[in-house]
Amino acid sequence: MARTIGIIGIGHVGVTTAFNLVSKGVADKLVLIDKKAELAEGESFDLKDALGGLPTYTDIVVNDYDALKDADVVISAVGNIGAISNGDRIGETKTSKVALDDVAPKLKASGFHGVLLDITNPCDAVTSYWQYLLDLPKSQIIGTGTSLDTYRMRRAVADTLHVNVADVRGYNMGEHGESQFTAWSTVRVNNEPIAEYAKVDYDQLADDARAGGWKIYQAKHYTSYGIATIATEMTQAIISDAHRIFPCANYDPEFGIAIGHPAMIGKQGVIKTPTLKLTDEERAKYVHSAGIIKDTFEKMK
Incomplete structure (x- = not known):
């Protein structure tokens, strides 16, 4: 079965993770989702340009929540790091909540039943919030944490x-x-x-x-x-x-x-x-x- 990974949020962390997954051949299918459709499209083309020099192939799909139905892993990289204050990630709480309230219903509607991995900060509270929002076992919702x-x-x-x-x-x-x-x-x-x-x-x-x-x-x-x-x-x-x-x-x-x-x-x-x-x-x-x-x-x- 094809290994499918989704990334929601294609900012600096999201796209760097995407490049790692593609260059290491971790995913057979990579689904990139971002509210900035042109950004997601552009990053997908940039990643596709790299495929010619790699020994593996990854099918890259853009802004299709339905493609996450059978994903093994979905990575949450949404948010706004610009909201951080004096090194305290709690400053990102408000913007992260707004982002999750937007994407969680769409992810839920897709039928996703794999493992959700959160990068979004404040990581522990956001991971807890994902556990609150999704009808998945808590063991399937984790964050990068410490x-x-x-x-x-x-x-x-x-x-x-x-x-x-x-x-x-x-x-x-x-x-x-x-x-x-x-x-x-x-x-x-x-x-x-x-x-x-x-x-x-x-x-x-x-x-x-x-x-x-x-x-x-x-x-x-x-x-x-x-x-x-x-x-x-x-x-x-x-x-x-x-x-x-x-x-x-x-x-x-x-x-x-x-x-x-x-x-x-x-x-x-x-x-x-x-x-x-x-x-x-x-x-x-x-x-x-x-x-x-x-x-x-x-x-x-």
């Missing part, structure tokens, strides 16, 4: 300790936003707990992860490559039923919202969530972050 923040933490740790980033493991958790935190109890470097390394400024490293996106935004007024790579990786994990763990925005029944914590991802979305033994301090930060997400979600409702 996956990108985790990558930024791993990069900061690797740079500080002069190791390969591939040898840094661990998770950032909570909100993909100001209240996120690094769960240092989960972080291992060269398969040793990071606590074994002397002179580590944990606060600085956590700040580097949290503020990484804001630094990029201040320089170029959007972010794209990192988040698009995460979205592509998660899409591949879904398509291939990889059973791979991501610290993504997924439903936590204790708080009734989606929040960044590790989940095993496969063809049906979340397969299971591993139990982590957080410290009391980390647990308190998680609860605090959940409260912020829940408050934003309630405002969206």
Whole structure:
């Protein structure tokens, strides 16, 4: 069966994700949807121009919700990053709600029953809102969450300790936003707990992860490559039923919202969530972050 992926919202992140999916041959059919019809059409032609130099082929369809009926994955990249304020993604809440209220009924009417992957910010509250709007199991609606923040933490740790980033493991958790935190109890470097390394400024490293996106935004007024790579990786994990763990925005029944914590991802979305033994301090930060997400979600409702 053809692997069909949809992207709703063809801004910087949406189109970068689209290029990743096409160049890597992840999708047999890619459906691009944007309220700016000419933009979606133009980006589709640009992507088609790249097909001649690729070893794979992708059928690219534009602005056809009906084509999403049997999609394996639909990626939500709608919104307006220009609404962000002082690095706080909660500033995007109003514009994101307007966008979801417009596209959700159309997606629902298409008969879509695959996995929805949210990039739209504020990611955790928006993922929760998608779960509220669509008649799908909550396990099939996830967000990129703190996956990108985790990558930024791993990069900061690797740079500080002069190791390969591939040898840094661990998770950032909570909100993909100001209240996120690094769960240092989960972080291992060269398969040793990071606590074994002397002179580590944990606060600085956590700040580097949290503020990484804001630094990029201040320089170029959007972010794209990192988040698009995460979205592509998660899409591949879904398509291939990889059973791979991501610290993504997924439903936590204790708080009734989606929040960044590790989940095993496969063809049906979340397969299971591993139990982590957080410290009391980390647990308190998680609860605090959940409260912020829940408050934003309630405002969206």
